[in-house]
Amino acid sequence: MYSNKEEMLVDTVLGEAIVKLISSDSRISISTVLDTLNIMSGTEPDPERQHAIHRAIEDVKNSTSVARQNVKKSHSTFSDSYSGQEPEDKKH
Template sequence: MNNKDLTRLADVVLGEAVVALMSSEDDISADGVARQLRAMNGGETNPERRAAIALALGEVQSEF
């Protein structure tokens, strides 16, 4: 997977994390998104999605 595809997939998983927080009526915060991404990573078996989750988590942690 090239870097552009990984970045796009990271954006997708970040969106999925936010949607999951919204559907559970949780507050949307950097901590909440990071927690959701970690939870998603724990159950993920696809190595490309795991890499994208790690990238998204790194972006959230570095920005906030």
Template sequence: MYRSDEERLTDIIMGDAILQLLKKSGPLSPRALLDKLRGMASIERDPPRQQALSRAMSEVMNHIETPQSSGVAIKNTDNVTHIFRNRDGSGNGTKH
């Protein structure tokens, strides 16, 4: 459930940006999404949509700036991404 119409519009705009990236078959990453949102914001004239674009960009920037757990993502030939994370690095309790 949405707390406000503004949040709903923000989600709609972010979804639209993601769909546009998917249609172009380009990379789908936080940075690509941010670039797409910036492009959309540069041509948007409707004030509520401009504010929603600003909120969407802030959400993506917060995600980019938040340190993610260290790990490596590898995409295989079937376009499946495998993510390998460094859990705690101690090796204790690992049974191989």
């Protein structure tokens, strides 16, 4: 459930970008979604949708950043457990 109209519109424009990629038989990746959103931003006349597109771009960038941090943490934890050492934050 959406807490407000803006969140729903952000998800809608993100979905539209993905549908455009699927329709054009393009590869779907973070970079192609961002490229498509940027193109949409350049052609969108409605200020409300324009704002939603910019929010979608920021959301994708932020989620990518969080995902990278999580991967680094999991690699660190795996390395520590593989070497038989506890991670620094797990030592007693």
